[in-house]
Amino acid sequence: MRNAFITTLAELAKKDTRIVLITADMGFSVFERFMDQFPERTFNTGVAEQNSVGIAAGLALSGKIVFVYTIATFATMRPLEQIRTDACYQNLPVKIVGAGGGLTYGPQGSTHHATDDIAFMRAMPNMTVLCPGDPFESELCVRAAYRLAGPCYLRLGRGGGDPQVHKSAPKFQVGKGITVREGKDATLISTGNMLVTAVAVAEALARHKIGCGVVSMPTVKPLDAELVRKLAAKPVFTIEEHSIIGGLGSAVAEVLAEGDEKAKFRRFGLPDAFCTHIGSQEHMRKFYGLDAASVASEIRRMLARER
Amino acid sequence: MISASRSSHVGAALSAVDILVALYFSELKVNPKSPHDPERDRFILSKGHGCSALYASLALRGFFNESVLDTYCADDGVLPGHVTLRCVPGIEASTGSLGHGLPIGVGMALAARLDSRAYRTFVVMGDGECDEGSVWEAAMFAGQKGLDNLIAIIDYNKIQAFGRTSDVLDLEPFAKKWESFGWAAIEVDGHSISALCKALGSVPFEKGKPSVVIAHTIKGKGVSFMENRLEWHYKSPKPEEEERALEELK
Numbered sequence: 092m093r094n095a096f097i098t099t100l101a102e103l104a105k106k107d108t109r110i111v112l113i114t115a116d117m118g119f120s121v122f123e124r125f126m127d128q129f130p131e132r133t134f135n136t137g138v139a140e141q142n143s144v145g146i147a148a149g150l151a152l153s154g155k156i157v158f159v160y161t162i163a164t165f166a167t168m169r170p171l172e173q174i175r176t177d178a179c180y181q182n183l184p185v186k187i188v189g190a191g192g193g194l195t196y197g198p199q200g201s202t203h204h205a206t207d208d209i210a211f212m213r214a215m216p217n218m219t220v221l222c223p224g225d226p227f228e229s230e231l232c233v234r235a236a237y238r239l240a241g242p243c244y245l246r247l248g249r250g251g252g253d254p255q256v257h258k259s260a261p262k263f264q265v266g267k268g269i270t271v272r273e274g275k276d277a278t279l280i281s282t283g284n285m286l287v288t289a290v291a292v293a294e295a296l297a298r299h300k301i302g303c304g305v306v307s308m309p310t311v312k313p314l315d316a317e318l319v320r321k322l323a324a325k326p327v328f329t330i331e332e333h334s335i336i337g338g339l340g341s342a343v344a345e346v347l348a349e350g351d352e353k354a355k356f357r358r359f360g361l362p363d364a365f366c367t368h369i370g371s372q373e374h375m376r377k378f379y380g381l382d383a384a385s386v387a388s389e390i391r392r393m394l395a396r397e398r
Numbered sequence: 399m400i401s402a403s404r405s406s407h408v409g410a411a412l413s414a415v416d417i418l419v420a421l422y423f424s425e426l427k428v429n430p431k432s433p434h435d436p437e438r439d440r441f442i443l444s445k446g447h448g449c450s451a452l453y454a455s456l457a458l459r460g461f462f463n464e465s466v467l468d469t470y471c472a473d474d475g476v477l478p479g480h481v482t483l484r485c486v487p488g489i490e491a492s493t494g495s496l497g498h499g500l501p502i503g504v505g506m507a508l509a510a511r512l513d514s515r516a517y518r519t520f521v522v523m524g525d526g527e528c529d530e531g532s533v534w535e536a537a538m539f540a541g542q543k544g545l546d547n548l549i550a551i552i553d554y555n556k557i558q559a560f561g562r563t564s565d566v567l568d569l570e571p572f573a574k575k576w577e578s579f580g581w582a583a584i585e586v587d588g589h590s591i592s593a594l595c596k597a598l599g600s601v602p603f604e605k606g607k608p609s610v611v612i613a614h615t616i617k618g619k620g621v622s623f624m625e626n627r628l629e630w631h632y633k634s635p636k637p638e639e640e641e642r643a644l645e646e647l648k
Contacts (some may be wrong), residue, residue: 097573111512130580132512133506136535136539137538137539139538139539141497141501141531141535142501142504142532142535142536142539144501144507145498145500145501145502145504145505145532145536146501146502146504146536146539147505148491148501148502148505148506149491149501149502149503149504149505149506149507149508149509150506150508150509150521151505152490152491152502152505152506153505153506153509153510153513154436154509154513156510157514167629172495172498173498173532176492176494176495176498177491177492177498177501177502180483180492181483181491181492227646296409348466378438
């Protein structure tokens with residue numbers, strides 16, 4: 092997704108000289124392709140995230156469209172107040188780009204696990220929260236972030252090697268979910284890098300004659316509440332590589348709780364705890380019940396109970 | 399303004415007001431008739447709690463009608479207790495959380511360079527504000543980039559929220575700190591308009607370096623019972639105190 096990000100940004104920057112990229116010393120061996128083309132519009136602030144967002148606000152107040160990039164945990168938490176006060180309060184085109192969303196950094200530990208970033212970003216007025224599900228969605232989200240007049244959080248997965256889920260670029264609009272597959276019995280709504288798992292869950296359920304639709308929800312804020320209410324005629328599940336507090340699951344729960352439909356509902360995400368278990372991303376997903384087999388079996392259990 | 403709204407920070411405003419007068423009535427290239435002129439000098443009051451002095455300066459400079467000042471911190475008012483972008487013309491950035499103004503100023507100075515514009519960016523900071531790490535992140539970056547279109551002015555009244563700066567977190571050797579970060583520093587009497595104008599009129603102090611004016615000031619300057627008194631960071635003058643203060647300031 093990072094590769095899709097920097098390639099798309101370079102393409103946009105060729106056409107629009109307002110685009111500026113700030114990195115807080117991250118992107119080695121990947122960002123050179125941007126920096127070499129636009130040396131005067133790339134700034135490395137060093138390991139200084141607060142300053143990077145403050146500078147971005149100053150540039151944006153002077154007519155620039157600024158992308159600020161680093162690892163998702165550092166991109167969101169260290170300059171949290173600068174994002175809120177400098178970018179969101181002043182409603183500026185400052186785009187916070189966090190790499191390695193969720194458990195991407197696997198065994199590197201909780202300092203590098205971005206598992207509460209969506210919650211922080213979602214709470215801020217004026218903020219748009221984009222969590223693309225595959226490289227196709229990443230490219231579309233970068234273009235959308237560029238077009239948005241205000242601030243935005245773009246949560247990316249791995250550097251390269253994120254699997255493509257869509258066969259071609261899907262129809263995408265900020266604030267709208269993307270129906271990946273239809274299902275007559277239930278719907279699994281996914282955000283960010285869990286999309287490939289969500290599809291695998293639906294495939295596993297299909298083998299048990301359960302029709303589970305999959306909706307990719309790259310925009311967590313503003314949430315596609317209309318679609319959520321429509322889906323609520325059947326059981327609704329959410330899946331995200333994020334704490335069950337404050338992320339997609341919470342956003343969907345808020346809509347369902349205030350709606351007229353009382354759908355069966357369950358959030359799949361990480362527990363309210365630091366991930367102290369050590370292992371690769373795949374391993375950790377299994378450990379926390381976020382792998383396709385575990386999710387599929389839990390959904391089957393819940394649907395069986397309903398009958 | 400402060401007395402009528404029973405709000406705080408009068409000491410902080412009086413300490414910075416001479417700096418604002420020197421800027422708005424002598425050194426800043428701004429035009430109230432075209433507040434968005436891309437060539438205008440940029441000004442950020444990073445110690446946003448001193449905003450009453452900024453609002454008054456902007457009104458007297460003609461950016462908006464002086465009657466607006468009566469709405470300061472008032473119910474349904476226009477002017478909030480910390481500097482807020484777009485609340486009136488002439489405001490360049492929202493501040494109020496300390497340590498934010500200098501990084502924003504660095505961004506504006508970088509934009510001037512990118513766009514080949516001659517405007518300068520001035521940032522007034524408090525001394526207590528310089529406890530914030532983000533100030534030094536920005537200082538280091540501005541020094542590295544040689545941003546000589548950036549000018550920081552420190553309102554060095556030597557009193558912060560809980561006591562004297564020398565007791566809480568000593569800033570000295572202050573000028574040397576800035577110099578070691580790649581800045582050119584000058585120390586002046588922050589209540590001498592002529593000394594301030596002389597310093598501000600000679601920026602950049604060194605080509606290729608950002609400039610810092612360390613302005614030695616007195617918290618509550620001009621009002622005998624407020625000068626150097628920490629409590630006037632918090633207290634709002636009662637009507638009889640307001641009367642005495644205004645008499646002394648004439």
